[in-house]
Amino acid sequence: MNKIQHIVAVLLFVTIFWIFGSSTEASDLFRIEKNSISTYLHGNNFSDHSPVNPGNIIALDKQWADLKYNPSFSLYLGDSGYIFSSIRANTLFSDLANESLIDLEECFISLEPVSQLNIDFGKKNLLWGTAYAWNVAYPFQNKPIFQTPLPEYDLILFMQYFENESQSFSLLSFYQKEDAAIKYRFSTVDQDTEIMITLKDKLGAGLALSRSFDQFELHIEPRIQNGSREFYPHQPAPSIYTWSQTQKDAGYFIPFLIGGTYTTDNYWNILLEYFHNPLGLSQHDFDIFQNGINESSTFMLQSHLYYQFAMFRQNYLFFRSAKEDIWGMADFSVSSFLSLDDTGFMLIPEIVYPISGYWKLSCKAYLPIGSNSSEFKRLFDQYVEILSLIEF
């Protein structure tokens, strides 16, 4: 399809849902919620001589626009539950090709057989814990927040029992893999505590604490796990690079995060988090990794399979400062991920201007900064997103 056909196809798709959504909104049994369209206009400098892609081995696509549509549906089953489904549709416009993608983001049935007990089955995205930028105690979703938070698995069985306003028990089981987790959560006067036992990789346990003070909130998330199934780079012989799971398959590891938020008298919200990940690549591992992607195209291609370049070093800082309604006009925030292992960082400023209750316009930049051998400068794209969002 050419660009015009793509635009027509997407507009048709959007129009059908718009009309359908408007006509069914009044029903108690069936409801279309949160219809939104996001239009991203990208401007990036993903150059042909990227260090990730030496010699331009892979034909890198320059994406310049992205149209997103994310409707969701609820079908209510009286008071005993509901079926929920959300769809993510994308049309990407790039130099090489245009493509439309439709993906079932979530689809699950939620039942409430008795009061205080909920059972969900299907494809559902979950996050546990108290931290903002990473999920340390909950190992099933470890991508940082600025990457699309997709779950690693599809089908889950998720049960929650709410004892009262301060205690709950959760059981999570992945249908396709032998992974599972249980969680006990309780709140006291000014503290939340989550205790998690996980079976991912091997038996592990996580703890998530959040405590609030006057203008300050403190959170801590440690996890202990026995062994790791992460892949690590190896150089068994000169110019030969491989990936192996065996490097850290024994021993106990304790990744942890400590962070806090502070609200000033002028309503600036400031968030700072430190994440230590002993399962990440050491400097020695990272040197092998860098040499490997420079010298071996096979190794580089494999690295895309084993790693999603989702911050796999050992020590990071995250900073975010945000203020709403600045100058009575717009919301402003600046976030930054800093790799303490190589001092490279990603700077993400964003400004959002609400045009009306239905529209907002935002501009967001992803700016990797550091030396050419630093993780962020080497592995992440630099680009600017101009987004307009419509909700109806």
Add this chain to the structure above:
Amino acid sequence: MKRMFVLLFLFTYLTTTFAAALPSGQEILAKVDQYRGYKRNFKMDIEVINMKNNKRKNFLAMTAYIRDPESCYLRYTNPPLEKDKMLLMAGKNTWFYNKSIRKPIRLSAKQRLFGNVSNMDVARANFSIDYTPNPKVQIDPTNHYLILELSAKSDTIAYNRILLWVDADNCQPKKAEFYTSSGKKLKSADYLSFQKVEDQIKIKKVLITDALDPNNQSAIQYSNYHRIKLPDHYFNADYLPRLK
């Protein structure tokens, strides 16, 4: 001389009678709280309109579900960009939930809700929980209003001190001024109108004015007061993603 004695007697009689009839600060505050909602298990719609120079800037509509004076959750209903956001307040704890974050986030007590309005302004249906009235009740020079001085019971309360004007006849709140611990005036509230709900009178409209910039104002409108049964587990932060 005789006339002077008569006047002095009348003045003494009137002032002592009025003073003797004055209820205590705690009693007045309890009556004021009755205008702010029911004691337990009710919901109401709240609309906050932010204004600049008397012109409407933006608005936020929400439904408040109040179990008791210390437990409440707010579901944002309008504008569409704000839908699906929720705020839970239980005791001193406040959590925020947004579908895109996917987990409840604990907030500090002083984080702002919208415009000049703090979370406490809309979520707390009761002054008595957070403030202690000064036992000495002052009388407005016009004799129409009683003036209460309220002191925050802890540092986590949004305002350290409040001066509250109430109608001397029926204890309806008329005006309030909110101060920081350093004595700085943050904002004032004018209770503009009331409405009859069932057989009781409830607040209908409050105008909040920023003390630093009086052109910054927020109007809070309350409507659709309904009694409703709210189970305890609805006020568990883990339950926020499940609230319908």
